[in-house]
Amino acid sequence: MSVKSDVLHGTLDLIVLKTLEAMGPLHGYAIARRIEQVSSDQLAINQGTLYPALLKLGHRGWISTKWGQSQTGRRVKFYAITRLGRRQLHTEEDDWQRAASIVTKFFRLAKAVK
Amino acid sequence: MRSLVARLVALFRRRRLDEELADEISAHLEFAAADHVERGLPGDEARRTASRRFGGARQAEEAYRDRQGFPLLESIWQDGYYAIRTLRRQPAFTVVVLVVLATVIGLNTSLFTLTAGLLLRPWAGVGNPSQVVTIYPIDSAGRASGVSLAGYRFIADHATSLAGVTAMRPESVDLGEDGGLGKTGGFLVSGNFFDVLGVVMARGRGFRPDEDRPGSPQAVVILGFSLWQSRFGGDAGIVGARIRVNGVPFTVAGVAPAGFVGPEPRSATVFLPIASLSLLHPNDASAVRVLYQPGDCCSDVVGRLAPGQHTRTGGRGA
Numbered sequence A: 001m002s003v004k005s006d007v008l009h010g011t012l013d014l015i016v017l018k019t020l021e022a023m024g025p026l027h028g029y030a031i032a033r034r035i036e037q038v039s040s041d042q043l044a045i046n047q048g049t050l051y052p053a054l055l056k057l058g059h060r061g062w063i064s065t066k067w068g069q070s071q072t073g074r075r076v077k078f079y080a081i082t083r084l085g086r087r088q089l090h091t092e093e094d095d096w097q098r099a100a101s102i103v104t105k106f107f108r109l110a111k112a113v114k
Numbered sequence B: 001m002r003s004l005v006a007r008l009v010a011l012f013r014r015r016r017l018d019e020e021l022a023d024e025i026s027a028h029l030e031f032a033a034a035d036h037v038e039r040g041l042p043g044d045e046a047r048r049t050a051s052r053r054f055g056g057a058r059q060a061e062e063a064y065r066d067r068q069g070f071p072l073l074e075s076i077w078q079d080g081y082y083a084i085r086t087l088r089r090q091p092a093f094t095v096v097v098l099v100v101l102a103t104v105i106g107l108n109t110s111l112f113t114l115t116a117g118l119l120l121r122p123w124a125g126v127g128n129p130s131q132v133v134t135i136y137p138i139d140s141a142g143r144a145s146g147v148s149l150a151g152y153r154f155i156a157d158h159a160t161s162l163a164g165v166t167a168m169r170p171e172s173v174d175l176g177e178d179g180g181l182g183k184t185g186g187f188l189v190s191g192n193f194f195d196v197l198g199v200v201m202a203r204g205r206g207f208r209p210d211e212d213r214p215g216s217p218q219a220v221v222i223l224g225f226s227l228w229q230s231r232f233g234g235d236a237g238i239v240g241a242r243i244r245v246n247g248v249p250f251t252v253a254g255v256a257p258a259g260f261v262g263p264e265p266r267s268a269t270v271f272l273p274i275a276s277l278s279l280l281h282p283n284d285a286s287a288v289r290v291l292y293q294p295g296d297c298c299s300d301v302v303g304r305l306a307p308g309q310h311t312r313t314g315g316r317g318a
Helices: A012-023 A028-038 A047-059 A083-113 B002-012 B014-038 B043-054 B057-067 B071-089 B091-120 B149-158 B193-197 B225-232 B274-280 B285-289 B311-317
Strands: A063-069 A075-081 B132-135 B162-175 B182-189 B220-223 B242-245 B248-255 B270-273 B300-305
Touching (some): A012 A047, A028 A075, A047 A075, A047 B002, B149 B300, B162 B270, B193 B300, B274 B285
Antiparallel strands (some): B162 B300
């Protein structure tokens, strides 16, 4: 993949929740970096869009926020996934797997016919 | 629901949340710049790159804000704030506008209150007020005019559609020895006044028709309820007592019920027979002329419709 792809529409929430579940509480920049690293820098999130997404997740009660200190001693806001968020994440994860596997089947089928 | 609560909270903590966001974004940019420096970019370049990767910080703040609070409510608030600032910049203009608005609104309110009290609301204490009509002669030019007492007697004698007609005119009098109880706004009324209006007296009785004969005036007075309370302490033995009206001894025949203050909303009132004018002004022949002269205007004339009469036919019957 030569061109960095945008985050698939609607999946940023899922990615953020998964990241927080895997990594524990993180501040905004760490979340952004983590997403880029995991995708081997193939996913370029417009980092500014991360904060509205975080706010929305907070409003829905899926993540909680807490002020703390970064490793460098900077005052930062940490985000952590809540129990409600975990439940949401697992539902969405299942949905995603199912949808992805269906699409994958179609591609396999198309290849076989060819 | 949770989201709604969060937005409400955001509305009132706007400033703090804005500061928090600005702080978060600057932390983000610092971390990003530091990362870029670590990868070998010079400081300036690192900061610019961090900024670019973030995508306009302004837009992020705006997008963040749209998710917070209620954008519409806030823009209304901003418009209001802008209006206040503009007004403050032109104080003279503002003062003039405020004074004009306050005056006009106040005037409108008091006029309406006055009109409603005087014209629209039926008199308190009157029995069956829907049968009670006010009578105005219409002159040749189509204007409503007043009625002289002579005119009133003519109407009373000839009106067929009215069960009763009564007249009244305001008269202020001095009460007590040498006016010691003060001046009060009273009404001269025809002898059938309380009967026609169906007023149930609080004490004693109303006037009798024979107490209002121009030839033989009787010195009887009826007190308004609040006047009885305020100037006579609600004295239970007031009926039959003699009080001085314009210095002349009058016998109290009764007390009007609470709330009944005659045709105008005044608080302290006495009622006197019209014929007693000659007793109230023994040395003033002109005062008495009003009793007889058809040209001496004006008294208010009020009638009670005869059974079966409606306002419309009543207007033609007289």
